Amino acid sequence: MENQVTSPENMMGMVNMKIESLKEMISSGESITVEFKQSKTKLNRDVFESVCAFLNRNGGHLFLGVADNGGIVGIDPAAVEKIKMDFVTSMNNPLKISPTVYLSVEEVEIEGEVILYILVPESSQVHRCNGKIFDRNEDGDINITDNTNLVSDLYIRKQRNYTENRIFPFAELSELKAELLVKARKMAANERSDHPWKSMNDLELLKSAGLYLKDRQSGKEGLTLAGILIFGNEELIHAALPHHRTDAILRRVNLDRYDDRDDIRVNLLESYERLMQFITKHLNDTFYLEGDRRISLRDKIFREVVSNLLIHREFANPFPAKLIIEKDRVVTENSNKSHGNGVIDPENFSPFPKNPTIARFFKEIGLVDELGSGVRNIYKYNKIYAGAEPVFIEEDVFRTIIPLTSQASDQASDQAGDQASDHGENEDERTKEILEFCKTPRSGIEIQEFIEVKSRRYFREKILNPLIKGGLLKLTLPDKPTSPKQKYYA
Numbered sequence: 001m002e003n004q005v006t007s008p009e010n011m012m013g014m015v016n017m018k019i020e021s022l023k024e025m026i027s028s029g030e031s032i033t034v035e036f037k038q039s040k041t042k043l044n045r046d047v048f049e050s051v052c053a054f055l056n057r058n059g060g061h062l063f064l065g066v067a068d069n070g071g072i073v074g075i076d077p078a079a080v081e082k083i084k085m086d087f088v089t090s091m092n093n094p095l096k097i098s099p100t101v102y103l104s105v106e107e108v109e110i111e112g113e114v115i116l117y118i119l120v121p122e123s124s125q126v127h128r129c130n131g132k133i134f135d136r137n138e139d140g141d142i143n144i145t146d147n148t149n150l151v152s153d154l155y156i157r158k159q160r161n162y163t164e165n166r167i168f169p170f171a172e173l174s175e176l177k178a179e180l181l182v183k184a185r186k187m188a189a190n191e192r193s194d195h196p197w198k199s200m201n202d203l204e205l206l207k208s209a210g211l212y213l214k215d216r217q218s219g220k221e222g223l224t225l226a227g228i229l230i231f232g233n234e235e236l237i238h239a240a241l242p243h244h245r246t247d248a249i250l251r252r253v254n255l256d257r258y259d260d261r262d263d264i265r266v267n268l269l270e271s272y273e274r275l276m277q278f279i280t281k282h283l284n285d286t287f288y289l290e291g292d293r294r295i296s297l298r299d300k301i302f303r304e305v306v307s308n309l310l311i312h313r314e315f316a317n318p319f320p321a322k323l324i325i326e327k328d329r330v331v332t333e334n335s336n337k338s339h340g341n342g343v344i345d346p347e348n349f350s351p352f353p354k355n356p357t358i359a360r361f362f363k364e365i366g367l368v369d370e371l372g373s374g375v376r377n378i379y380k381y382n383k384i385y386a387g388a389e390p391v392f393i394e395e396d397v398f399r400t401i402i403p404l405t406s407q408a409s410d411q412a413s414d415q416a417g418d419q420a421s422d423h424g425e426n427e428d429e430r431t432k433e434i435l436e437f438c439k440t441p442r443s444g445i446e447i448q449e450f451i452e453v454k455s456r457r458y459f460r461e462k463i464l465n466p467l468i469k470g471g472l473l474k475l476t477l478p479d480k481p482t483s484p485k486q487k488y489y490a
Helices: 008-027 047-056 077-091 148-161 178-191 202-208 225-231 234-240 268-282 297-311 356-364 373-385 410-418 427-437 444-450 456-469
Strands: 034-037 060-064 106-110 113-120 134-137 140-143 212-214 221-224 246-250 260-264 287-290 293-296 321-325 329-335 391-394 397-403
Touching: 008 034, 008 060, 008 106, 034 047, 047 060, 047 077, 047 113, 047 134, 047 140, 077 113, 178 202, 178 225, 178 268, 178 356, 202 212, 221 225, 225 234, 225 268, 225 356, 246 268, 260 268, 268 297, 268 321, 268 427, 293 297, 297 321, 297 329, 297 356, 297 373, 297 397, 373 397, 427 444, 427 456, 444 456
Parallel strands: 034 060, 246 321
Antiparallel strands: 060 113, 106 113, 134 140, 212 221, 246 260, 287 293, 321 329, 329 397, 391 397
């Protein structure tokens, strides 16, 4: 029996499908959303002008190692890693691209040559390259910096299309939760040890993340709706967006109302924690061996489901976001500015960022993966977890349906049995016991003794740290994570 979530044959099939899709895109030539750069031994000087133009217009696909006529020239193998590093480093340099953007570089082999592919999403902000504003027109990048009408139109279009960019001059930094700013720095540093947020003060971090902006038309500046929703206290959120709400509902016995409910009206970071706690409380878990690493299928699936529910919604619409756990399925609903209609095919769809700034922030702190991967991950892992395929429906209300009717596959069930802890405990039950025990703050030693685990290293790496990273346990001394006086609470 295989020890992989997806068999090598299926993985190879998915890779081949991706390559064929990229080859078809290349064969169609450059366009308003496709750009080729040779970059055989180093990055072309105008690469970042194209990135800036894509960000400012409709997003696009950037190919390095492809000539202007679509011929595959490839990247010199000795230069691949340096080109990738130079690209990522420059994208995080505000003197090159401002505001900065994280983009991933994908290495692909076509016709025996290595090329690099970068998906550039449309941004909700106006970006500059080397201090200049570029826009995309047909297959070219146009410097519009000195054309006040075009620049003005660009700002208006961004503000009209993206609610998250709305500026609230009345909002004070003191109304943000300081502990969440500290936490965001630590989470970003965990993802990247040299993350620039580590050395920034609060205002610098907010500006770097695009959560504090200046409207160049009106001169207004301040926190954006995105910044308020991520870090704000409840009073500030209510003042900026009175209808903000996420409803978590358990409906298995009392189908007319509910068996359990959490009415969540807090910021997005705390909303994420409470939704994951609700999931942990009401859904069983299955641990699974992916390669040589044990993973929680439940957490893999619902980490993506919860993040998508919070990030990809139209906040201007008063329709409340919902997560509903039923007998045979989990359903999420959120208001949506639709870019399609009907059921989404996970293997053949183009992701569209509904709130790019919020999505980018969640990616920086490690709560989501790259754009588009969430749907594919849910699809992949739910077939193991429940033996059925999820459904994604894009309409004015976006719906995700996660079936729970079938048992997990034999492979997952067998592995779950093999992976029971040394004490024969069910990890899900143990998590519930720990959270109940930690309603009163407890030290690490107290928790370890409570669950009767002998190995301190095993307890830290496999039990305590995952609960902290998942937001289920909090630190009484968040600024001193290694303090001997540290305690943990649920």
